[in-house]
Amino acid sequence: MVAAVLSLRWRTTVNSLRRDWWRILVVVAGAIWSLSLVPSLIWAEQVLWAQLVDLRADAMIVGGSVLMLGWTAVPLLVTGLDDTLDPSRFASLGLPLRRIMPGLGIAAFLTVPALFTLLAMLLLALSWRDDAAALAVGLVGAALTVAVMVLSGRVAVAWASRMLAGRRSRAAAAVTSIAGIAIVAVAGRALLSKGLEAVLEEDVPTLITALGTTPIAAGLAAPEFASGGDWLPVVWRLGLTAAWCLLLALVWRDSVARVLVTPPARSAGVTRRDDRVLAHADVAAAIRRRLEAAAEGPFGALARGLARALPSPIVRAVRSRALRYWSSDPRYLAAAAGALVGPVLLFGILLPALGTPGWVAFVMPATVATSIGWGRHNDVAYDSTALWLDVVSGRIGREVMRGRVEAMLVWAAPVVVATSLAAVQVAGRWDLAVALSAASLGVLGTTIGVSAVLSVLMPYRAPQPGANPFGAEVGSVGAGLAAQVVSSLASVVTAPLVMVPFVLAFVVHPAWAWVATVTGLSLAVLGVALGVRLSGRLYDARSGRLLGAVV
Amino acid sequence: MEPALVLTGLQKSFGATVAVAGIDLEIPQGSFYGMVGPNGAGKTTTLSMATGLLTPDHGIVHVHGIDLWERPDEAKPLLGVLPDGLHTFDRLTGAELISYAGLLRGLTPDEARRRRDDLLAALDLESAGRTLVTDYSAGMKKKVALACALVHAPRVLVLDEPFEAVDPVSAGAIRRILLMFVEDGGTVIMSSHVMALVERLCDRVAIVGSGRVLAEGTLDEVRAGRDLEDRFVELVGDVEDQRDLSWLRRS
Numbered sequence: 132m133v134a135a136v137l138s139l140r141w142r143t144t145v146n147s148l149r150r151d152w153w154r155i156l157v158v159v160a161g162a163i164w165s166l167s168l169v170p171s172l173i174w175a176e177q178v179l180w181a182q183l184v185d186l187r188a189d190a191m192i193v194g195g196s197v198l199m200l201g202w203t204a205v206p207l208l209v210t211g212l213d214d215t216l217d218p219s220r221f222a223s224l225g226l227p228l229r230r231i232m233p234g235l236g237i238a239a240f241l242t243v244p245a246l247f248t249l250l251a252m253l254l255l256a257l258s259w260r261d262d263a264a265a266l267a268v269g270l271v272g273a274a275l276t277v278a279v280m281v282l283s284g285r286v287a288v289a290w291a292s293r294m295l296a297g298r299r300s301r302a303a304a305a306v307t308s309i310a311g312i313a314i315v316a317v318a319g320r321a322l323l324s325k326g327l328e329a330v331l332e333e334d335v336p337t338l339i340t341a342l343g344t345t346p347i348a349a350g351l352a353a354p355e356f357a358s359g360g361d362w363l364p365v366v367w368r369l370g371l372t373a374a375w376c377l378l379l380a381l382v383w384r385d386s387v388a389r390v391l392v393t394p395p396a397r398s399a400g401v402t403r404r405d406d407r408v409l410a411h412a413d414v415a416a417a418i419r420r421r422l423e424a425a426a427e428g429p430f431g432a433l434a435r436g437l438a439r440a441l442p443s444p445i446v447r448a449v450r451s452r453a454l455r456y457w458s459s460d461p462r463y464l465a466a467a468a469g470a471l472v473g474p475v476l477l478f479g480i481l482l483p484a485l486g487t488p489g490w491v492a493f494v495m496p497a498t499v500a501t502s503i504g505w506g507r508h509n510d511v512a513y514d515s516t517a518l519w520l521d522v523v524s525g526r527i528g529r530e531v532m533r534g535r536v537e538a539m540l541v542w543a544a545p546v547v548v549a550t551s552l553a554a555v556q557v558a559g560r561w562d563l564a565v566a567l568s569a570a571s572l573g574v575l576g577t578t579i580g581v582s583a584v585l586s587v588l589m590p591y592r593a594p595q596p597g598a599n600p601f602g603a604e605v606g607s608v609g610a611g612l613a614a615q616v617v618s619s620l621a622s623v624v625t626a627p628l629v630m631v632p633f634v635l636a637f638v639v640h641p642a643w644a645w646v647a648t649v650t651g652l653s654l655a656v657l658g659v660a661l662g663v664r665l666s667g668r669l670y671d672a673r674s675g676r677l678l679g680a681v682v
Numbered sequence: 683m684e685p686a687l688v689l690t691g692l693q694k695s696f697g698a699t700v701a702v703a704g705i706d707l708e709i710p711q712g713s714f715y716g717m718v719g720p721n722g723a724g725k726t727t728t729l730s731m732a733t734g735l736l737t738p739d740h741g742i743v744h745v746h747g748i749d750l751w752e753r754p755d756e757a758k759p760l761l762g763v764l765p766d767g768l769h770t771f772d773r774l775t776g777a778e779l780i781s782y783a784g785l786l787r788g789l790t791p792d793e794a795r796r797r798r799d800d801l802l803a804a805l806d807l808e809s810a811g812r813t814l815v816t817d818y819s820a821g822m823k824k825k826v827a828l829a830c831a832l833v834h835a836p837r838v839l840v841l842d843e844p845f846e847a848v849d850p851v852s853a854g855a856i857r858r859i860l861l862m863f864v865e866d867g868g869t870v871i872m873s874s875h876v877m878a879l880v881e882r883l884c885d886r887v888a889i890v891g892s893g894r895v896l897a898e899g900t901l902d903e904v905r906a907g908r909d910l911e912d913r914f915v916e917l918v919g920d921v922e923d924q925r926d927l928s929w930l931r932r933s
Contacts, residue, residue, distance in 0.1 A: 402812045406798075408774065409781045412791035448785035455773050517771035520830060523733055523763040524786040526755040596772065596816075675737030675751070678730075682768065 136234025172254045179258035188355035192348040199347050202280035203287045218387040228388050249277045265358035272350030275372040282379035289386035346375030411451040449534025470506040474498040492557040496550040496571035501626045503543045504578025508618035510586040512593040512681040522674045529667025547571045566644035569651030570633040574626045576655030580662020581621045587669040589614040590680045686711045686838045686869035692741035701727040703893035714864045716884035717873040724893040725873040733763045762836035766843040772816035776826045787834035801829040820847035841872040877911040891918045
């Protein structure tokens with residue numbers, strides 16, 4: 132069975148390379164990059180070897196902890212790497228768990244990142260070579276720690292998808308993100324109030340020692356004690372890491388067991404008495420009637436203008452449908468959370484820890500806006516199940532795109548404004564609140580416009596509804612990569628341009644704030660309007676090709 | 683009288699695979715038209731191109747004389763479509779999905795509500811109207827998709843495997859609706875594997891194989907005095923290697 136699972140993995144890799152030849156370039160580039168790191172690893176090993184024992188251990192602990200964080204967080208943030216061996220794909224085969232688990236386990240370790248991490252950690256552990264016993268402990272500890280990393284990644288993905296798929300998905304996602312933000316805020320505050328140097332002197336050594344007693348880095352702390360001939364700490368540290376490995380393996384096994392017998396895409400028997408789609412349409416119709424009645428009155432021109440600006444019933448229908456997936460589809464919840472986690476981590480932990488000046492906070496809302504807007508660059512594929520009905524209903528691309536974008540703005544615009552207000556609070560510049568909010572909304576609008584166009588122009592396969600929100604359709608990595616590169620380039624180019632007047636307001640003269648407000652708001656409207664118009668036209672022109680590209 | 687649907691020289695290839703090698707069909711108004719063919723014959727590809735879901739490599743589609751790919755805003759309202767093998771947006775309730783389809787087709791909210799309730803009753807979905815489509819069985823999904831195809835009162839219905847996975851009672855309801863639709867001058871084109879069903883419902887038949895039309899005409903013309911199934915197997919060709927799976931036998 133192990134051989135069958137491994138050959139399956141090999142076969143899918145080869146087939147996907149055969150289908151899209153240019154993926155070989157990606158693989159080769161990745162290999163070259165990894166190999167190019169080997170000399171620097173050897174150099175690092177030399178440097179570590181020349182250090183004192185305690186410093187060497189501390190460096191290993193810090194490096195290992197960062198890697199551990201990466202192994203746990205990256206699979207959650209960067210989705211769509213490869214889900215050939217997503218356990219749910221084996222559900223229909225009716226295989227017993229104990230036959231499939233060894234194959235999955237070995238396959239999890241036979242990935243390029245896992246092998247490379249193992250190689251790197253073993254190489255660095257060679258820096259204990261002065262003492263044979265310490266070297267042995269170092270190698271065993273490093274190997275165990277890599278096992279913990281790989282298994283942590285598996286468990287993180289399994290738990291996150293289980294959490295998002297359940298009935299309580301929304302509540303769970305909200306509670307987790309609030310808790311995460313709270314932790315980040317507290318940590319950031321502690322760092323800011325003390326100052327970086329004080330933290331480096333007092334807290335960091337304590338933290339390193341503490342990390343060395345947890346499964347995160349106990350295996351890396353062990354050789355220091357071995358070289359001092361102190362064997363009790365060595366034994367319990369290695370034992371702790373091994374036990375943690377076993378525990379993670381059991382937890383992973385448990386989630387695989389669950390996946391094998393739990394069919395995906397269950398709404399947990401949700402029923403709705405009212406027809407939300409029609410309810411929204413009724414409200415719109417009532418508003419329209421009232422405006423039309425007022426068209427004869429004293430403010431007739433205004434009422435007629437408002438009536439013209441009202442979205443059509445088609446836009447409203449699409450918007451109510453899109454709001455349904457934003458509130459209940461794990462794929463969208465995961466995407467929204469993912470768009471916020473990166474910037475919050477960056478600005479909540481990393482930059483305060485580095486002691487950057489307060490004005491850096493001003494970059495945060497624009498980053499949040501870019502990451503939200505960029506995140507929708509494959510929206511049409513995520514919405515693939517609605518595509519055929521939209522396409523057969525006529526030439527309504529503009530309405531469909533507008534409905535989608537509006538549903539997203541319902542939550543994204545308040546989030547961006549809230550981040551802007553948080554930023555001015557941190558920087559202590561409430562006089563810039565309006566300008567910053569407007570400029571950030573401008574970034575949001577333009578990136579959403581760019582994403583709307585790209586989602587029609589370069590769609591690639593996305594997980595189906597009910598599938599693992601952290602997975603990818605087999606065969607999507609390549610097409611996805613091209614679209615991701617193009618969309619991020621476009622976002623990276625447009626976002627700073629929008630922010631220029633605001634920067635001038637901050638650097639040159641406060642009067643620029645008014646310019647920033649006006650340009651920000653107009654670019655927001657313009658970006659969304661142009662994006663919707665252009666993507667709608669493309670949608671109609673490409674309607675006969677979109678389904679083939681995303682289903 | 684102008685034909686309801688005319689397919690002229692339709693072709694489609696996916697890479698090296700030719701799915702549709704050139705199909706010409708003329709479907710008269712008021713006919714109940716059956717398209718039969720083995721798996722992989724190109725039925726779904728043809729119907730996708732005839733409904734605007736898939737751009738043809740070559741060929742023209744006319745719906746009541748209007749070129750579908752040139753003037754989609756005039757042609758698409760005439761068509762009601764039930765695709766096969768495509769997921770439907772399933773996080774709406776059945777009732778919401780039908781209203782959604784109605785609103786997309788430009789119905790007023792009041793009209794959409796009236797038709798939604800009629801369709802839910804006619805297709806025996808009333809009790810399921812409040813459940814999310816994701817919790818529906820395959821047959822119920824088929825029925826709600828059919829309701830979406832009917833909601834704007836099209837003139838031509840293009841149905842890909844409309845009776846697949848549908849229980850006999852619901853199949854009876856769908857049959858009655860479709861026959862009534864044809865009686866009132868509408869046109870139905872459906873694909874199916876089930877010969878008995880096609881013989882019972884359709885007045886005209888096309889047999890499709892390897893992306894081409896192998897036989898076409900009224901039911902009696904195509905049958906040529908025999909069973910439709912025999913004729914079908916004769917045209918398409920039987921399984922060549924009739925190997926005896928002896929290991930399947932118990933004794």
